[in-house]
Amino acid sequence: MKLQTLQGLIHIEELGSIRAAAQQLHLSQPALTAAIQQLEEELRAPLLVRTKQGATLSEFGRAFMPRARLIVGEARRAREEIDQLRGRWQGNVRFATSPAVALSVLPMALQPFHARYPDVHVEFRDGLYPGVTPGLRDGTLDFALTPVARNEVEADLAADPLFVTEIVIACQRDHPLRHATRFAQLAECQWVFSSAPRGPGAMIQEAFATSGLPPPRRGLTCESFLALPGIVAHSEFMATIPRKVLELSAYRDQLHEVPIQDALPRPLVHVLRRHDLPLTPAAQYLIGWIRHHALQPAPKHQALA
Numbered sequence: 479m480k481l482q483t484l485q486g487l488i489h490i491e492e493l494g495s496i497r498a499a500a501q502q503l504h505l506s507q508p509a510l511t512a513a514i515q516q517l518e519e520e521l522r523a524p525l526l527v528r529t530k531q532g533a534t535l536s537e538f539g540r541a542f543m544p545r546a547r548l549i550v551g552e553a554r555r556a557r558e559e560i561d562q563l564r565g566r567w568q569g570n571v572r573f574a575t576s577p578a579v580a581l582s583v584l585p586m587a588l589q590p591f592h593a594r595y596p597d598v599h600v601e602f603r604d605g606l607y608p609g610v611t612p613g614l615r616d617g618t619l620d621f622a623l624t625p626v627a628r629n630e631v632e633a634d635l636a637a638d639p640l641f642v643t644e645i646v647i648a649c650q651r652d653h654p655l656r657h658a659t660r661f662a663q664l665a666e667c668q669w670v671f672s673s674a675p676r677g678p679g680a681m682i683q684e685a686f687a688t689s690g691l692p693p694p695r696r697g698l699t700c701e702s703f704l705a706l707p708g709i710v711a712h713s714e715f716m717a718t719i720p721r722k723v724l725e726l727s728a729y730r731d732q733l734h735e736v737p738i739q740d741a742l743p744r745p746l747v748h749v750l751r752r753h754d755l756p757l758t759p760a761a762q763y764l765i766g767w768i769r770h771h772a773l774q775p776a777p778k779h780q781a782l783a
Contacts, residue, residue, distance in 0.1 A: 481515075486505070487517070547616040563759065571764055572620050574604065574623070579640075583640075600746045605619075623748075628748075640748060640749060642747070668716070670715045672700065707728070
């Protein structure tokens, strides 16, 4: 079972073509085809379904793919760790991050990291728990920076606390209920929810339930924190949103922070990683800078108009 063949199988899944996958590996199409056939013989199962349009994974191929990604990812990390221990700081750090982290501590952590290790490629994407768990398990993500309750973390994952995220309720600046102080006053409002199980939408449901109120009325579901402020600014919807996302939004002047006195959940952001998978020195160094800035006193916020 060769790493190059496994990487070829991953490329076939991504590109839908043996020829395109072979080009990615600088191989001829017959050479990659022969390597895949040898792997199929080793596993005693067909991994691909070949059609006129290209190639797709068979049922066996789909079942095998998470392990293929894990093997390739572990091999990559092993090479990078040895190189970094030798003083050759190259390779990759791949992670997912919540919007609150991406807009607060992450920019401050990336600058000193890149200044010291300019040859290490950093790649990150948006992600919340539990949506990040497949990438952590198959090795395509080194870690994730996400709100999660410790009692919800599966046994194969480790969670190290970072900082508390402040959640606020936002509406358009002329909303008739913009001065509400209790959840009960917002019981008839329409809400924009995040679809993530532990996202802000779930938090307002939890807050309403704790206050003995019926579930809030779902008007829209929005998975984009980039789009959310604009939707709220141009509608009658209410939304819960990380304060940092709200303050840095281009729509800040069109939004109003509702001065709710009832308690809103304060999710704790963690560094989430595979319990049995050591981080590379580069990943550990970046997390060190993230943790450093997360522990700094937060600047005082001015309430939105």
